[in-house]
Amino acid sequence: MTLHTITWDDAAGTDGRGALRLLDQTRLPDHTEVLDVVTVDALVAAIERLAVRGAPALGVAGAMGVVVAMDEAEREGWDAARLDAEIDRVRLARPTAVNLAWGVDAVRPLVGAGRDAVLAAARQVAADDESANRELSRRAADWLLERTGRDRLRVLTHCNAGTLATSAWGTALGVVRELHARGALEIVYADETRPLLQGARLTAWELAREGIEHRVQVDGAAASTVLRGLVDCAVVGADRIAANGDVANKIGTLGVGLACREAGIPLLVAAPWSTVDLATPDGDAIEIEERSGDEVTGWQGTRTTPVDSPGYNPAFDVTPARFVAAVATERGLVEPAAGGTMGEVLG
Numbered sequence: 001m002t003l004h005t006i007t008w009d010d011a012a013g014t015d016g017r018g019a020l021r022l023l024d025q026t027r028l029p030d031h032t033e034v035l036d037v038v039t040v041d042a043l044v045a046a047i048e049r050l051a052v053r054g055a056p057a058l059g060v061a062g063a064m065g066v067v068v069a070m071d072e073a074e075r076e077g078w079d080a081a082r083l084d085a086e087i088d089r090v091r092l093a094r095p096t097a098v099n100l101a102w103g104v105d106a107v108r109p110l111v112g113a114g115r116d117a118v119l120a121a122a123r124q125v126a127a128d129d130e131s132a133n134r135e136l137s138r139r140a141a142d143w144l145l146e147r148t149g150r151d152r153l154r155v156l157t158h159c160n161a162g163t164l165a166t167s168a169w170g171t172a173l174g175v176v177r178e179l180h181a182r183g184a185l186e187i188v189y190a191d192e193t194r195p196l197l198q199g200a201r202l203t204a205w206e207l208a209r210e211g212i213e214h215r216v217q218v219d220g221a222a223a224s225t226v227l228r229g230l231v232d233c234a235v236v237g238a239d240r241i242a243a244n245g246d247v248a249n250k251i252g253t254l255g256v257g258l259a260c261r262e263a264g265i266p267l268l269v270a271a272p273w274s275t276v277d278l279a280t281p282d283g284d285a286i287e288i289e290e291r292s293g294d295e296v297t298g299w300q301g302t303r304t305t306p307v308d309s310p311g312y313n314p315a316f317d318v319t320p321a322r323f324v325a326a327v328a329t330e331r332g333l334v335e336p337a338a339g340g341t342m343g344e345v346l347g
């Protein structure tokens with residue numbers, strides 16, 4: 001079965017205009033349910049509760065969200081100011097992944113040209129994401145094999161940066177897939193990724209579907225797995241990469257980076273250029289989403305902590321450029337730990 005994280009389905013919806021179709025990632029791995037989104041309220045809620053998630057998928061959600069808003073404006077008779085405000089709600093639904101705002105901004109200038117022009121541009125955003133992911137995966141695999149000098153790699157990954165987090169193929173898991181296709185992958189250690197279990201639920205689901213050898217480990221095992229020499233590298237995605245090479249990604253990535261530096265193995269960040277934010281000079285300038293403490297203190301409605309113990313729930317951390325051996329994008333590869341900055345890709 002082909003996996004469609006996010007598409008525009010012309011046949012869905014009730015008014016002949018179609019709908020934004022999302023695979024509801026909160027229901028995986030046990031249930032594959034799709035959501036047809038035709039209102040801004042529903043899209044913002046889907047983004048906030050992580051039904052659609054992962055930076056590149058959020059970029060597509062942002063672009064296609066402009067179409068959702070335009071269709072709703074037509075149905076509800078919104079004026080231009082209301083439409084603008086609703087598009088802004090989509091743009092700001094989550095703060096850390098720059099791709100969401102980037103996706104909105106990529107198609108917004110076409111609003112005056114009509115919804116079909118916006119839809120075509122949004123579909124192009126999705127198509128470009130897949131080709132970017134495939135290209136950056138090839139570049140990353142070449143680099144990892146050369147840097148480690150090994151024929152078959154043992155890889156640690158954190159969170160989910162697979163097909164589910166993108167329009168297709170994946171970034172960090174795209175690199176894993178590329179290595180697997182080359183016969184150059186031995187095993188993947190997938191961090192479970194507290195508190196919402198993107199690694200245990202989503203990465204493991206993707207790897208199992210493809211028959212890729214893997215183990216799911218608790219986040220607290222990652223540093224030990226690295227220092228015991230059980231992996232050759234760590235490969236992760238990113239939500240925003242600052243101009244100096246600092247990387248915001250799922251909380252826990254920083255610990256992986258520290259362990260890799262101590263062990264002398266590379267941390268490679270795989271991300272499309274849409275995740276690079278040259279307007280953000282460094283990690284200090286990146287807004288880190290803080291989510292409800294309830295996600296930490298319980299799971300699916302069952303409390304796991306004393307009632308008087310509130311949670312603290314930053315959703316992302318920033319790994320300083322000095323811990324990042326390489327950032328692989330479709331445009332080129334940068335080595336921040338060796339002093340490389342993102343702008344150098346542009347020449």
Ligand code: MRU
Nearest residue numbers: 053054055159161165237238250
């Ligand atoms: O909170 P999430 O699940 O949206 O966080 C996702 C991540 O941190 C991913 O690693 C990142 O977006 C890259 S996805 C290709």
